[in-house]
Amino acid sequence: MKRISVVSDLHIFCSRSNWETKLYAVDEAIQSSDIFVFNGDTFDFHWVEEKSNEQVFQKAIDFLKTLAEKYPHCHIHLNLGNHDHRREFCQLLSKLEKDVPNFSWHPYYLRVGKIVFLHGDVSIRKMSHSQLTKYRNRWERKPLRKNSFVNQIYDVAVSMRTHVAISHIYFRHRRTARNLLWYLNELELGTDAGISEVYFGHTHVPLRNFRYKGITFHNTGTAYKGMKLRILRTLVL
Ligand SMILES: [Mn+2]
Numbered sequence: 004m005k006r007i008s009v010v011s012d013l014h015i016f017c018s019r020s021n022w023e024t025k026l027y028a029v030d031e032a033i034q035s036s037d038i039f040v041f042n043g044d045t046f047d048f049h050w051v052e053e054k055s056n057e058q059v060f061q062k063a064i065d066f067l068k069t070l071a072e073k074y075p076h077c078h079i080h081l082n083l084g085n086h087d088h089r090r091e092f093c094q095l096l097s098k099l100e101k102d103v104p105n106f107s108w109h110p111y112y113l114r115v116g117k118i119v120f121l122h123g124d125v126s127i128r129k130m131s132h133s134q135l136t137k138y139r140n141r142w143e144r145k146p147l148r149k150n151s152f153v154n155q156i157y158d159v160a161v162s163m164r165t166h167v168a169i170s171h172i173y174f175r176h177r178r179t180a181r182n183l184l185w186y187l188n189e190l191e192l193g194t195d196a197g198i199s200e201v202y203f204g205h206t207h208v209p210l211r212n213f214r215y216k217g218i219t220f221h222n223t224g225t226a227y228k229g230m231k232l233r234i235l236r237t238l239v240l
Contacts, residue, residue, distance in 0.1 A: 004240060012043070042204045045087055071103045080106075081096065119201050193218075208222060
């Protein structure tokens with residue numbers, strides 16, 4: 004049996020996230036696990052000035068390297084999400100994976116036994132894998148500067164907690180599970196393939212033990228201010 008922990012949507016580097024206050028819990032979870040999964044949007048490169056991209060990518064790499072070297076007994080996996088899937092960052096991750104034996108990264112998903120971990124941006128609508136790659140590419144090209152009007156609107160929404168309400172209305176559990184399962188079935192990662200648990204993020208709505216068509220769904224929430232983050236633990240053979 005292996006101890007496995009997962010967290011998503013830390014949104015490190017984003018001013019709307021309380022990520023710094025969550026690092027102690029992340030550290031503790033890694034220390035007490037054999038496998039640790041960062042389940043997408045761990046870093047938020049979307050709101051970073053383009054000029055400083057390189058520096059921020061390096062900071063993210065240093066963060067992962069430090070953790071992996073501090074806890075060599077734990078294998079750290081990084082799944083990417085729409086806010087941290089960036090081509091140059093992927094290249095740095097490939098290099099890190101070669102240099103650090105207990106680190107791996109995955110652009111779309113990770114399977115461990117009967118569990119699938121994925122960021123969950125496919126839960127917004129019925130999406131095939133090729134549609135997801137297009138969606139991620141669009142995110143990569145989305146130009147948004149740190150002090151833009153949109154960013155300020157988001158700041159207001161988060162501070163007024165309207166983001167919480169909107170997320171709950173928009174991301175109904177059943178619809179979310181249905182869309183996730185539709186995507187996974189296309190990749191032959193459904194119940195027929197022996198999958199019984201799915202861990203995801205992206206919606207920022209925490210979810211525990213939601214059963215849908217033979218699969219149990221879990222969401223670890225987000226470090227966004229005013230919202231809930233829960234590092235989840237399980238065991239795997
Ligand atoms: Mn996301």
